[in-house]
Amino acid sequence: MNTLQKLAGTPIWLAVPAFAILLAIFGIPMVLLFLISLDAPTFSVANYQAFFGHGANVRVLFQTIEVSLVATTLCLIIGYPAAYLITAVSKGLRTTLVVLVVIPYLTSFLVRTYAWIVILGDRGLINNVLRDLGLISSPLQLLYTRMAVYLGMVHIMLPLMILPLVSVMLGIDKSLMAAARSMGARPFAAFWRVFLPLSLPGIRSGSLLVFVLCLGFYITPAALGGLRDAMLSTFIAAQVETSFDMARTATSAFVLLGIAVVMLVIFGLDLSGPRGRAARTSWKWVHLFGTPMRYFNEFAAYYRAKYWNASLYHAVANNRWWKISGTVFVLLTMCFLLFPSIVVIIMSFSAGEFLQFPPPGISLKWYRSFFDDPSWTGAALTSIQIGLGVTLLSTIVGTLAAYGLNRTVPRLRSFLTLVVLAPITFPSIVVGIAAYLGLLKFGLIGTKTGIALTHSLGAIAYVLVIVSATLANFDRRLEQAAMSMGAGPLWTFIRVTLPLIRPGITGGALFAFMHSFDEVVKTSLVSGVSIRTLPLKMWEDMRHEIDPTIAALASLLVLLPVVWLIALYVTWWRSRPSAQRALPEPAT
Amino acid sequence: MQSSQLPAQIEFCSVTKMYGPIPAVSNLSLIVRRGEFLTILGPSGSGKTTTLMLLAGFVTPSKGDILIGGKSVAAVPSYRRDQGIVFQSYALFPHLTVRRNLEFPLEMRGIRSAERAKRVERILKRVHLNDFGGRMPSQLSGGQQQRVALARALIADPPILLLDEPLGALDRNLREQMQVELKGLHKEFGITTVCVTHDQDEALTLSDRIVVMREGRIEQTDAPEVLYDRPATRFVANFLGEANIFENPGFKIQSDVVQPSGTVAMLRPERIGVAAPAAPQHADSDLRQSVTGTVADMIYAGPLRKYHVRAGGDLIVVREHVASGQQIFRPGDEVRLEWLRSDVRFVAA
Numbered sequence: 001m002n003t004l005q006k007l008a009g010t011p012i013w014l015a016v017p018a019f020a021i022l023l024a025i026f027g028i029p030m031v032l033l034f035l036i037s038l039d040a041p042t043f044s045v046a047n048y049q050a051f052f053g054h055g056a057n058v059r060v061l062f063q064t065i066e067v068s069l070v071a072t073t074l075c076l077i078i079g080y081p082a083a084y085l086i087t088a089v090s091k092g093l094r095t096t097l098v099v100l101v102v103i104p105y106l107t108s109f110l111v112r113t114y115a116w117i118v119i120l121g122d123r124g125l126i127n128n129v130l131r132d133l134g135l136i137s138s139p140l141q142l143l144y145t146r147m148a149v150y151l152g153m154v155h156i157m158l159p160l161m162i163l164p165l166v167s168v169m170l171g172i173d174k175s176l177m178a179a180a181r182s183m184g185a186r187p188f189a190a191f192w193r194v195f196l197p198l199s200l201p202g203i204r205s206g207s208l209l210v211f212v213l214c215l216g217f218y219i220t221p222a223a224l225g226g227l228r229d230a231m232l233s234t235f236i237a238a239q240v241e242t243s244f245d246m247a248r249t250a251t252s253a254f255v256l257l258g259i260a261v262v263m264l265v266i267f268g269l270d271l272s273g274p275r276g277r278a279a280r281t282s283w284k285w286v287h288l289f290g291t292p293m294r295y296f297n298e299f300a301a302y303y304r305a306k307y308w309n310a311s312l313y314h315a316v317a318n319n320r321w322w323k324i325s326g327t328v329f330v331l332l333t334m335c336f337l338l339f340p341s342i343v344v345i346i347m348s349f350s351a352g353e354f355l356q357f358p359p360p361g362i363s364l365k366w367y368r369s370f371f372d373d374p375s376w377t378g379a380a381l382t383s384i385q386i387g388l389g390v391t392l393l394s395t396i397v398g399t400l401a402a403y404g405l406n407r408t409v410p411r412l413r414s415f416l417t418l419v420v421l422a423p424i425t426f427p428s429i430v431v432g433i434a435a436y437l438g439l440l441k442f443g444l445i446g447t448k449t450g451i452a453l454t455h456s457l458g459a460i461a462y463v464l465v466i467v468s469a470t471l472a473n474f475d476r477r478l479e480q481a482a483m484s485m486g487a488g489p490l491w492t493f494i495r496v497t498l499p500l501i502r503p504g505i506t507g508g509a510l511f512a513f514m515h516s517f518d519e520v521v522k523t524s525l526v527s528g529v530s531i532r533t534l535p536l537k538m539w540e541d542m543r544h545e546i547d548p549t550i551a552a553l554a555s556l557l558v559l560l561p562v563v564w565l566i567a568l569y570v571t572w573w574r575s576r577p578s579a580q581r582a583l584p585e586p587a588t
Numbered sequence: 589m590q591s592s593q594l595p596a597q598i599e600f601c602s603v604t605k606m607y608g609p610i611p612a613v614s615n616l617s618l619i620v621r622r623g624e625f626l627t628i629l630g631p632s633g634s635g636k637t638t639t640l641m642l643l644a645g646f647v648t649p650s651k652g653d654i655l656i657g658g659k660s661v662a663a664v665p666s667y668r669r670d671q672g673i674v675f676q677s678y679a680l681f682p683h684l685t686v687r688r689n690l691e692f693p694l695e696m697r698g699i700r701s702a703e704r705a706k707r708v709e710r711i712l713k714r715v716h717l718n719d720f721g722g723r724m725p726s727q728l729s730g731g732q733q734q735r736v737a738l739a740r741a742l743i744a745d746p747p748i749l750l751l752d753e754p755l756g757a758l759d760r761n762l763r764e765q766m767q768v769e770l771k772g773l774h775k776e777f778g779i780t781t782v783c784v785t786h787d788q789d790e791a792l793t794l795s796d797r798i799v800v801m802r803e804g805r806i807e808q809t810d811a812p813e814v815l816y817d818r819p820a821t822r823f824v825a826n827f828l829g830e831a832n833i834f835e836n837p838g839f840k841i842q843s844d845v846v847q848p849s850g851t852v853a854m855l856r857p858e859r860i861g862v863a864a865p866a867a868p869q870h871a872d873s874d875l876r877q878s879v880t881g882t883v884a885d886m887i888y889a890g891p892l893r894k895y896h897v898r899a900g901g902d903l904i905v906v907r908e909h910v911a912s913g914q915q916i917f918r919p920g921d922e923v924r925l926e927w928l929r930s931d932v933r934f935v936a937a
Binding site: 484 | 644645646665666667668669670671672673675676677680681682683692693696697740741744750
């Protein structure tokens with residue numbers, strides 16, 4: 001009895017399955033890779049010397065940092081004012097705008113990359129429009145340039161800059177701006193002296209997140225950039241494809257990881273003290289990835305209106321020109337975020353044979369081409385199978401882990417959360433190589449199980465983050481109350497905890513499926529030759545023959561996030577203990 | 589209080605609870621008798637909530653044992669203890685209606701649905717919430733939520749009721765009303781009740797006995813009147829009501845008893861009279877001590893008037909009920925303070 005109770009008191013063991021998967025497929029292989037890069041058992045830094053001794057390597061390294069820096073800066077320049085304007089509008093409009101930012105965030109990044117090919121291609125939207133206007137005679141080289149890389153990267157990363165910024169800005173008490181004004185500060189001074197400093201945490205976390213994720217970019221630069229725009233991930237992938245020289249690959253992977261970690265250490269960590277450090281960083285990551293989820297919560301909980309603050313705020317910015325230019329800016333940003341998806345949808349109905357925009361006629365032939373081709377439908381089926389498997393596995397394992405970690409001491413929780421998040425913070429190619437090595441040991445390369453386990457690494461992280469965020473708001477006294485009324489631990493969990501954290505679990509499950517359904521980098525490394533998932537086939541086709549079949553698939557994928565959002569909205573809305581729902585009495 | 593004749597329902601036997609190296613509760617021994625309303629009073633961090641959690645079974649003792657009805661419960665999980673608990677923020681299940689909330693403890697005890705419905709209706713009526721069974725907790729006011737929480741704790745007729753700051757979230761008027769209601773329910777159900785609070789009014793109004801805790805230890809256990817009138821220590825004197833402690837009075841404190849060593853003299857502000865220096869003496873002036881001083885401050889507080897008077901080395905607080913025909917003193921006025929020698933108490937320093 002006593003031991004049972006003690007176990008129930010420290011349910012850290014619930015996290016064991018998650019960590020078992022993590023260690024077997026990712027943790028131990030990472031250690032092995034590191035040892036390989038160090039020429040274990042003789043131990044030398046020869047591989048690293050060789051890496052840095054090679055001029056081309058160093059050039060790619062600097063290029064990676066440069067591209068990431070520029071993309072991050074662009075995101076901040078566009079994202080900060082956009083976030084500011086989004087927080088300034090009324091609650092209803094804000095919700096709409098946030099949803100419009102979240103939709104591209106949830107859209108397959110392959111689709112979004114593909115959209116830029118349609119827009120920038122030789123017969124794409126821009127070139128055709130310019131030619132029709134008579135401004136050019138031969139197409140401009142837009143695709144396969146550095147500019148195309150920046151466009152694509154900023155387009156993909158912008159939501160991840162805007163969302164943390166909005167969340168921090170919403171937390172800033174707007175009456176502070178009014179107070180500054182009342183003390184004689186002009187609007188700009190009030191902004192500069194009060195608002196900007198208070199929004200710095202958002203700038204820092206948004207920029208850090210974007211920068212670190214940019215460092216690991218592979219697909220977008222490879223698809224949109226020229227040969228000279230290779231990033232380190234692309235370079236590593238090429239190494240893997242040409243010669244599977246583990247030592248060289250491992251070395252490059254650890255160099256890439258090293259930059260990411262150094263950046264996190266320099267900018268991410270609060271240097272206020274060694275004790276608070278680990279806790280803060282990890283929870284910041286949780287916070288970042290949890291951000292989109294909180295928006296859904298927000299529009300489920302509209303009763304938390306801050307009308308008073310909103311009206312105070314309106315008193316601050318009343319100049320007409322500011323309003324007009326603000327509106328225009330937000331509209332342009334939203335267009336930039338959403339327009340590519342719309343272009344893809346239009347493209348999918350093209351009657352032409354090539355990626356020609358605007359299309360010469362309307363037809364459904366590319367949809368037919370997709371559904372009639374067994375290699376496409378087979379890939380779709382494979383992806384759905386794997387996706388469902390991943391969702392089931394990671395939702396159960398991730399929820400258990402979140403519950404277990406929620407009940408441990410904060411320092412251990414922070415550390416373990418940081419560990420679980422590694423598969424979504426580390427560059428995908430690094431995680432992919434580790435997973436390759438891990439699955440090789442189990443003989444699971446080229447199997448659906450292997451792919452599902454690889455996807456589960458990231459999916460568990462998403463489930464953990466989202467369920468943890470829900471659990472953090474969960475009042476544990478409710479469990480104590482249930483226990484005091486005679487409910488054992490299991491009944492308490494089923495009757496009280498589970499119904500109350502179900503929205504988080506649903507959200508986590510959706511993210512898990514989405515992650516699996518969109519994953520290509522890791523999949524390409526572990527899928528072997530026989531298995532083709534949908535994103536993998538899409539990526540291969542994008543590189544070789546570009547025909548609008550992909551557009552048909554892409555526009556179907558564009559609809560997915562809309563479906564997700566509706567599904568999430570319905571679960572969350574229903575779970576809200578609200579006045580509208582409760583009045584009719586249940587017939588019991 | 590004849591409670592000492594009643595059998596013990598709950599016994600703490602030298603219970604210690606450590607959090608890391610810090611004891612939250614150390615070597616606590618306490619007996620709660622059947623049907624008694626016992627309040628544990630103390631400032632935050634005094635270990636009172638830990639004591640309640642130990643009793644509820646959410647926390648296990650590091651040392652010592654807890655007996656309920658004569659049996660050790662140290663290893664019994666909370667869901668087998670058969671207690672009703674009212675939590676500080678009520679902990680009503682937000683996803684269940686009031687009725688389903690009330691049914692929950694009955695369901696867990698395997699009571700059939702017809703019987704459950706009957707008992708729910710009965711208790712709803714008892715707490716004056718007849719028509720609220722179908723509401724969600726979020727649709728109730730604070731006072732209504734409080735009553736649902738209380739009903740939910742009582743519905744399964746547990747032998748023990750635990751209250752964690754039960755009225756803390758209510759505003760002043762509602763709190764007084766609920767105090768009366770709580771007292772009525774306790775009398776009606778005759779249930780052994782342990783209440784934790786930092787609100788001394790609540791403790792004085794509701795309890796048969798009060799335990800004052802400080803830094804994980806019991807400072808004093810007594811009936812409310814005894815506790816207020818004869819505090820054992822300076823801490824208790826200060827924590828319950830206001831107290832004048834004579835640190836360095838500059839005059840000899842007269843008393844009918846000999847001052848024990850290690851104590852200081854204490855006098856409640858309402859036991860001191862204030863008069864003009866030239867005012868006639870009381871008839872029983874030989875039973876009284878009087879000193880003169882200067883008014884430093886006068887505070888008007890509705891039915892009361894408070895003077896801070898500098899006399900000797902101390903600032904003496906005097907509390908006087910406002911009545912017509914009283915002389916009102918201003919800062920700087922000379923006054924004579926006097927009190928019955930028998931009102932002086934000696935408390936452990």
